[in-house]
Amino acid sequence: MKIGIDARMFGPKQGGLGRYVEQLVLNLEKMDQSNDYVIFLNQTNFNNYQPQNPRFKKVLAGIKWYGWREQFDLPALIKKSRVDLMHWPHWNVPFFYRGPFVVTIHDLILIHYPSRVSSTLGPVTYWLKYLVFRFILWHAIVRAKKIITPSEFTKKDILKHFSVPADKIVVTYEGVGESMAGDDKLSPAVKKPYMLYVGVAYPHKNLAGLMDAFKIFYEKYSKEYNLILAGPDNYFYRKLKYPRLFGGQAISYIGFVSDSELRALYKNASLYVFPSLYEGFGLPGLEALSFGLPVVAAGNSCLPEILGEAALYFDPRDPEEMARVISQALKDGNLRVTLAQKGAKQLGRYQWKKCAQETLQIYKNVL
Numbered sequence: 393m394k395i396g397i398d399a400r401m402f403g404p405k406q407g408g409l410g411r412y413v414e415q416l417v418l419n420l421e422k423m424d425q426s427n428d429y430v431i432f433l434n435q436t437n438f439n440n441y442q443p444q445n446p447r448f449k450k451v452l453a454g455i456k457w458y459g460w461r462e463q464f465d466l467p468a469l470i471k472k473s474r475v476d477l478m479h480w481p482h483w484n485v486p487f488f489y490r491g492p493f494v495v496t497i498h499d500l501i502l503i504h505y506p507s508r509v510s511s512t513l514g515p516v517t518y519w520l521k522y523l524v525f526r527f528i529l530w531h532a533i534v535r536a537k538k539i540i541t542p543s544e545f546t547k548k549d550i551l552k553h554f555s556v557p558a559d560k561i562v563v564t565y566e567g568v569g570e571s572m573a574g575d576d577k578l579s580p581a582v583k584k585p586y587m588l589y590v591g592v593a594y595p596h597k598n599l600a601g602l603m604d605a606f607k608i609f610y611e612k613y614s615k616e617y618n619l620i621l622a623g624p625d626n627y628f629y630r631k632l633k634y635p636r637l638f639g640g641q642a643i644s645y646i647g648f649v650s651d652s653e654l655r656a657l658y659k660n661a662s663l664y665v666f667p668s669l670y671e672g673f674g675l676p677g678l679e680a681l682s683f684g685l686p687v688v689a690a691g692n693s694c695l696p697e698i699l700g701e702a703a704l705y706f707d708p709r710d711p712e713e714m715a716r717v718i719s720q721a722l723k724d725g726n727l728r729v730t731l732a733q734k735g736a737k738q739l740g741r742y743q744w745k746k747c748a749q750e751t752l753q754i755y756k757n758v759l
Contacts, residue, residue, distance in 0.1 A: 393759055394428040396475035398466075400453055401482065402437045404651060405624060407592055408675040409498060412542075412566055413481050414441075419567075419748035421445040427755070430473045432466075457484050458525075464488060477537075477759055479751075485532040494754060495532045496540040499672025500549050502529055505596045530554065537758045540751065542566050542673035545694035562754055565698075566673055567744030569682040576659045581646055586618040587718065588661040588685075590654065590676045593621075593628035598667040598690070598708050603634060603643070605667070605714035610642060613719040619665075621645045622657060658683040663721055666690060667708050674698050678742055681735035686728045688714075688721050702735035 399417055403410045417431055421444055432453040433441060443450055453469060455461045467489040470478060478493040483502075485495055506522055533539060533554050539561045541547045547561045578584070593599050599621070606619050623629065625647050634643050649657065658664075664680035666689035674695050680687050681702055689695045691705030704727070706717040721727065 393476045393755065394430065394474065395755055396430045396432065396470055396473060396478040398480050399431045400434045400457060402433055403440050405648060408673065409482060411675060415567060415744040416748055416751060419744050420752060421448050423748060424752055430475055462486055477755055480532065483529045483532045485528065487528060487531055492537050492758065494538045494540060494758060495536040497546060497550060498542055499546055499670065500553060501596055501670060502526065503553055504670055538562055538754050540564050540754065543694040543697055545697055546672045564747055564750045565742050566675060567747050568675065568678040568739060568742045576656045578656050578660050579653060581644065582620055583618050584660060585616060585662045586620045587663040587665050588620050588657055589665050590622045592623050593626060593632060596668060596670045598669045599632055601708055601711055602665060602667040603632065604711035605718065606643065608711055608715035609718050612715065617662065619643045620657065622649050624648045658685055661685055663688065663718065665718060666695065667714065669708055671695055677703065678739065681739055684732045686721050686731045688717050700738045702731055702738040704731065
């Protein structure tokens with residue numbers, strides 16, 4: 393077989409999705425000596441991937457996601473490569489692509505949060521684009537030979553909103569912890585002790601709610617801890633209104649960090665806070681667990697499924713409760729030890745090698 397993978401989002405700069413694409417490709421390389429692969433990359437990540445397996449070939453696509461060229465030029469480029477099966481690791485499958493494919497649907501955020509607060513576009517442009525995106529998502533789900541999801545939660549969400557057979561959807565848990573190396577040395581900009589959030593700042597990530605909760609925590613429980621936010625800079629991070637109470641000192645946004653810097657952040661943090669209103673998998677929470685870091689998380693969407701008993705949960709829409717749970721996790725030493733022990737056990741479910749093996753089996757079943 394010749395299998396194509398859309399790896400234009402390859403690498404950690406694209407958040408959890410980029411990590412998924414990166415680790416899937418790297419692990420398939422290590423295990424598959426029978427099939428040929430074509431890895432389609434963008435200019436920004438083309439040099440970040442150097443194939444080690446002679447059966448893997450990389451091709452420069454140079455086409456941004458969500459644009460019109462993705463609909464027309466990308467199918468033409470893939471056709472030249474003559475792949476037998478295409479894997480789209482996101483729902484943005486070009487409408488004009490006519491070959492067999494599998495698609496990974498990480499979540500249905502597009503359906504659950506169709507609000508203009510999630511965009512910088514004008515109202516008419518936004519809603520037109522939103523309708524096109526909804527159509528592309530529907531097309532990907534209906535036409536796919538198989539749909540891969542990273543959680544039972546996302547599978548059930550798809551079945552709730554789309555008429556597809558349940559056996560068309562395969563849950564394949566993602567992995568954690570195979571790509572972070574470093575010396576554990578913190579940047580001078582990060583002041584200990586601190587609690588940590590890693591990721592993007594879209595509205596469903598609920599960072600505004602975290603700001604409110606941290607203000608309550610600071611005033612009611614402790615002025616000892618800082619809050620560190622790390623993730624790719626975008627409009628939504630710049631839009632966040634940090635509480636004036638702190639004079640910009642107790643909360644720090646440090647921007648995108650390398651894997652080495654991220655390792656140091658996890659290793660030196662006192663607590664990881666996961667305040668999202670909606671997640672399809674929740675990779676940063678697992679990364680935190682892999683460093684023995686206690687995790688407090690929203691008790692909704694997929695997070696209880698993925699983190700299990702290794703996290704302490706709160707209502708993400710209740711900043712008072714979030715502040716109380718944060719305080720509990722910081723002050724209760726026995727609880728912290730228990731969470732760390734349960735975290736080590738929970739992590740056994742999530743291995744990138746296993747994710748790649750199950751994905752490879754899906755390719756074989758389809759063809």
